[in-house]
Amino acid sequence: MDLLDAWTDLVDPRTGIVREITELRIDDDEPRFVHYLSEACSAEALGFLKNFGNNGGAATDRRRALAKAVGEAVERYCSACFSYDDLLIASYAELDRPATPPDSYALYRPEQHGAPGFPWKPFTSGTRVAWTPGRSLVTGGEVLVPAAFVYVPYHYRADAAIAQPISTGLACGSSPEEATLSALCEVVERDAFTLMWQGRLSRPRIRHDSLPDSLTDLVRRFQAVGLAVHIVDIGTDIGCPSVMTIAEGFTRTSPALAFAAASHPDAEVACRKSLEELAHTRKFSVQVMNYLPPLPVEVEAGHPAVDGQRAHLRYYCPQESKEYARFAWDSPEEVDLDLSPGRDRSLGALVAAVAAAGEDVIACDLTTPDIAELGLSVVRVVVAGLHPLHMGHSNRATGGRRLAALPGWSPGDDNPHPHPFP
Numbered sequence: 001m002d003l004l005d006a007w008t009d010l011v012d013p014r015t016g017i018v019r020e021i022t023e024l025r026i027d028d029d030e031p032r033f034v035h036y037l038s039e040a041c042s043a044e045a046l047g048f049l050k051n052f053g054n055n056g057g058a059a060t061d062r063r064r065a066l067a068k069a070v071g072e073a074v075e076r077y078c079s080a081c082f083s084y085d086d087l088l089i090a091s092y093a094e095l096d097r098p099a100t101p102p103d104s105y106a107l108y109r110p111e112q113h114g115a116p117g118f119p120w121k122p123f124t125s126g127t128r129v130a131w132t133p134g135r136s137l138v139t140g141g142e143v144l145v146p147a148a149f150v151y152v153p154y155h156y157r158a159d160a161a162i163a164q165p166i167s168t169g170l171a172c173g174s175s176p177e178e179a180t181l182s183a184l185c186e187v188v189e190r191d192a193f194t195l196m197w198q199g200r201l202s203r204p205r206i207r208h209d210s211l212p213d214s215l216t217d218l219v220r221r222f223q224a225v226g227l228a229v230h231i232v233d234i235g236t237d238i239g240c241p242s243v244m245t246i247a248e249g250f251t252r253t254s255p256a257l258a259f260a261a262a263s264h265p266d267a268e269v270a271c272r273k274s275l276e277e278l279a280h281t282r283k284f285s286v287q288v289m290n291y292l293p294p295l296p297v298e299v300e301a302g303h304p305a306v307d308g309q310r311a312h313l314r315y316y317c318p319q320e321s322k323e324y325a326r327f328a329w330d331s332p333e334e335v336d337l338d339l340s341p342g343r344d345r346s347l348g349a350l351v352a353a354v355a356a357a358g359e360d361v362i363a364c365d366l367t368t369p370d371i372a373e374l375g376l377s378v379v380r381v382v383v384a385g386l387h388p389l390h391m392g393h394s395n396r397a398t399g400g401r402r403l404a405a406l407p408g409w410s411p412g413d414d415n416p417h418p419h420p421f422p
Contacts, residue, residue, distance in 0.1 A: 006374040031221040033279035038069040043080040051080035058280035075172040078378035087130040099144035104384040106400025123162040130159040134362035169381040183381035189263035191386035192242040199406040202331035206231040210336035230329035241267035257316040258282035265345035289317040303393040306418040324417040393418040
């Protein structure tokens, strides 16, 4: 089933999961993409937490852009529909059934926990947290994971606040398998990006002349309005194609930099999704630049002003910010986009690749009954050891075995500048 086939049931100003869809205007200096903004209903009216209301999507055609905007609204709705009464409050040591070990998560180092005002508590075997069940895609068995890593939004109550709740690994699809693959790809993408960013690793650039015509068309849409596009291979040991794209501007009246990334077993799909997300992020950056003042560089102070999504984008709007990010596209090494036809593009193959890297893949079905009736699925995937992307520079994780294993990385060498993702 196509998500938009459920349009009449999903979109309605009074009874819909999506209250309103608005097409955003494209200015003369913006790439030719279609942008939609969706306004979701409030799960708070149903007795749950208030879900994120504004969602969006961009693509080169209206149907794909609409599907993205609607799908994001659906996933954010489902992820807010949970009851605290259904959660199990216990420490890992107290549990009598399988759960992800606290030390398997890539979170924070002792020096972060000891910093004045740091809001997150150490996650140890004795820390009492709220747990919710998921299913291991490696073993097939039920595994408990912290509820704060599953539901969005999530407010800590009787449980210890162990990390910032984020939406990474949340996806809506026309089947459980489609939603799970999309969710796992996002987890892989954020791991690839954060390792590259925090380790300040210059990854190989992808040659533009190796792109198929469909992707060349997307690149030219940026170039037509004076933007340079950098395409970078940020793949990791997991072996899933992961592509970072950067739009570089050259005027002081528009963002100097916008970043995006995507992972997918099909490299062409990963590159297309990254370029579409780049258009979406850059438009958001334009709005942020118009309404927020510039942010100070304050490296020694730890960038206290970079405390949320908009601030991360605003930091890279001035032309001067390029010097802090140039390593990301400045590698002398070039490679072709890997379009090998023999790659196994199935969910099972990607799960096996993540497992080979030493990680379990836990899938949590968040599909609400009303969404299930429409033939749609919403899934949250949790992979404890893959590196997370948090908002607010002081919230970045400097723990975890994958970051520590990067050549030459140490806590003192962690990138002192905020990441550029919203």
